[in-house]
Amino acid sequence: xxxxxxxxxxxxxxxxxxxxxxxxxxxxxxxxxxxxxxxxxxxxxxxxxxxxxxxxxxxxxxxxxxxxxxxxxxxxxxxxxxxxxxxxxxxxxxxxxxxxxxxxxxxxxxxxxxxxxxxxxxxxxxxxxxxxxxxxxxxxxxxxxxxxxxxxxxxxxxxxxxxxxxxxxxxxxxxxxxxxxxxxxxxxxxxxxxxxxxxxxxxxxxxxxxxxxxxxxxxxxxxxxxxxxxxxxxxxxxxxxxxx
Numbered sequence: 001x002x003x004x005x006x007x008x009x010x011x012x013x014x015x016x017x018x019x020x021x022x023x024x025x026x027x028x029x030x031x032x033x034x035x036x037x038x039x040x041x042x043x044x045x046x047x048x049x050x051x052x053x054x055x056x057x058x059x060x061x062x063x064x065x066x067x068x069x070x071x072x073x074x075x076x077x078x079x080x081x082x083x084x085x086x087x088x089x090x091x092x093x094x095x096x097x098x099x100x101x102x103x104x105x106x107x108x109x110x111x112x113x114x115x116x117x118x119x120x121x122x123x124x125x126x127x128x129x130x131x132x133x134x135x136x137x138x139x140x141x142x143x144x145x146x147x148x149x150x151x152x153x154x155x156x157x158x159x160x161x162x163x164x165x166x167x168x169x170x171x172x173x174x175x176x177x178x179x180x181x182x183x184x185x186x187x188x189x190x191x192x193x194x195x196x197x198x199x200x201x202x203x204x205x206x207x208x209x210x211x212x213x214x215x216x217x218x219x220x221x222x223x224x225x226x227x228x229x230x231x232x233x234x235x236x237x238x239x240x241x242x243x244x
Contacts, residue, residue, distance in 0.1 A: 014059040015042035015052070015070070016084055026092035041094055042070055042083035050096045053105060053131045055222050056171040057084040061180055067171055068108050069131065072096050080104060105135045114142040115149055116223075117166050127222035128169065147194060157205035161218045161228050163198070168225035170196050174217035186210040187217060198225075 021037030026044060033048040040063055045052045055067035065085035072083045075093040080101065083094075095101070109132055113121060118140040121132070132138065144150065152165035170189065175198060178187040186209050190199045201209030218226045 012046065014046045015054050015057040016040040016063045017059055017061075018043070024088045024090050026088055026090065026094065028092075028094045029096055035088055037088070039088050040084050041072060041074070041081075041086045041088055041092070044088050045072070045083060045094065045096050051134065052083055052096050053134050054084065055128065055131055055169065056173060058173065058220065061173060061176045061220070064172055064176065067169070069105055069135075071101055071104055073098055073101060102135065106137055109135055109137045110141045112169050113137065113140050114146065116140075116169070117150060118144055120167065120224075124224065126224040128224070131222075149197075152197075155200075155206055156229075157207035158211065158213060159207070159229070160213050161206075161215070161226055163200075163206060164225050164227075165197060166225075167223050168198055169223050170198065171222060172198075173220040173222060174198060174226055177216040177220035178211075181220075182212070182214045182216045184210060184212055184214070186212070 016039070019036045019038035021039070023034045024037050024039070025032065025034045027033070028041075028045050028048040029050050031048040031050075033044050035044045035047055042052055042054065042057060042063075043059070052070050052072065054070040056064045057067070057070060063084040065082040068082060070083045071080040072086075073080060073095040074086070083096070112128075113132075121140050122138070123129075148166075149168070150166050154165075155163040172189060175187045175189055178184050187198060187200055189196055190203060191197055200206045200211055215228075218228060221227070
């Protein structure tokens with residue numbers, strides 16, 4: 001029943017998929033809320049009306065916990081757990097918008113911006129840009145002198161979409177959408193640390209890989225790294241990337 005009622009809020013992204021366990025009551029930002037057992041704290045927070053920022057999470061994919069933007073405080077628990085991977089417990093008292101949480105989120109997003117095209121920070125329409133606005137990050141704080149992926153080549157091999165690695169935040173949503181939604185397993189994360197990157201096939205151009213052009217990866221991307229070519233009038237032109 002709860003899942004059926006939830007479908008009425010079709011425009012709301014709850015961050016993680018619905019569950020159908022027994023009711024669990026908890027408190028989030030002073031609001032009492034009841035959700036099924038197995039639900040994430042992020043889902044419960046959204047149901048309670050709290051706007052927890054997120055990047056790697058969406059309610060069409062299983063929780064991943066990589067972006068560290070949806071951190072919360074839970075009474076009686078140490079640290080700042082990711083709300084997307086933390087299951088609800090009866091009697092939990094959760095806070096989602098304390099000054100400490102806001103400072104942590106700003107720090108995380110500023111680190112993302114240190115490897116994001118400086119000329120693309122303002123005026124974007126992606127989920128990433130909306131999250132920057134939500135948390136109050138409006139500038140590129142570290143400059144562009146350090147190591148970055150600004151000159152990574154843009155893959156325009158697919159006739160329907162392109163992939164700009166300079167805008168990739170390695171949230172893995174495209175990889176997980178390819179696996180969980182489409183079942184193609186054409187994408188993967190390769191490398192470690194700074195060298196981690198999304199690759200198609202055996203690090204091939206998208207059009208030469210097992211990609212079937214279903215669009216699941218494009219729809220799931222929060223940062224405009226994967227984007228439909230139809231949105232551009234003419235060739236894609238990124239000042240700091242070389243098209244392939």
